[in-house]
Amino acid sequence: MKVIGGSGMPIEVLLVEDNPGDVRLTQEAFLDANPSVHLHIASDGVEAMAFLRGEGSHSNDPRPDLVLLDLNLPKMDGREVLAQIKKDDRLKTIPTVILTTSDAEGDIAKSYQLQANCYLTKPVQLSSFEALVKSINDFWLTKAKLPQSPKG
Numbered sequence: 001m002k003v004i005g006g007s008g009m010p011i012e013v014l015l016v017e018d019n020p021g022d023v024r025l026t027q028e029a030f031l032d033a034n035p036s037v038h039l040h041i042a043s044d045g046v047e048a049m050a051f052l053r054g055e056g057s058h059s060n061d062p063r064p065d066l067v068l069l070d071l072n073l074p075k076m077d078g079r080e081v082l083a084q085i086k087k088d089d090r091l092k093t094i095p096t097v098i099l100t101t102s103d104a105e106g107d108i109a110k111s112y113q114l115q116a117n118c119y120l121t122k123p124v125q126l127s128s129f130e131a132l133v134k135s136i137n138d139f140w141l142t143k144a145k146l147p148q149s150p151k152g
Contacts, residue, residue, distance in 0.1 A: 011037045011141050014064035016048040016081060017099075018073050022122065026068070029133035034141060040064065045076025049084055052091050064094060065146050068136070069116075071100040071107055079110060086115040093147045095140060 011034065017023050023041055030037045040061065042048035048069070051058045067085065071078035078098065085091045095117040100107070103121045111119050120136070123129050140146075 009036065011066075012040065012062045012064045013037050013141075014040045014042060014048065014051060014067045016042045016045065016067065016069045016073065016078065018043045018070065022070075025126070025129055026133060029130045030137065032130070033134045033137040037137070037141065038062075044074045045078065045081040047075075048073075048081050049076065052085065052094075053088075066140050067094055067096040068099045069096055071098060071102055071111070079114060082111065082114045082116055095144070095146060097136065097140065099136075 013030070015023065015026055017026065023043075027039055030039055040051065042051050048067075050056055051061055052064070052067075054061060054063075069078045069081060073081070078100065082096060082098070085094065085096055092115070096115075097118040097120060098107075098111045098116045099120050099122060101122050108119050118140075120132060123132060
């Protein structure tokens with residue numbers, strides 16, 4: 001097990017988000033909550049899968065400790081990305097948290113059917129969004145034990 005937080009080890013987080021405003025807010029909130037988080041950004045589902053699989057320009061990118069995944073993405077939506085992560089033996093142990101504006105019951109149910117580890121709805125208020133990112137950090141990156149990346 002990799003112990004994350006407090007050790008000064010970098011924590012690799014992949015944020016899959018196409019809204020530049022939400023990307024900036026998330027970056028600022030993580031910077032405030034936990035400076036050891038390295039936030040990697042994929043702006044669509046195709047780029048997210050290339051990053052996760054280490055394909056193309058992502059061949060030297062680290063395996064993320066956590067994926068924050070928006071549902072409504074260009075090229076390949078978040079549901080498809082989630083399905084691909086969870087059916088890939090090399091990727092399925094990466095905790096994948098849905099972070100989206102949708103609070104539709106169908107989206108929530110479908111995300112859990114596809115084995116999302118958690119479903120969070122983005123709040124509209126800035127202070128609430130910052131508090132949500134802090135709670136993601138506190139739980140997923142501080143309290144939860146995450147699997148160590150397999151070598152190779």
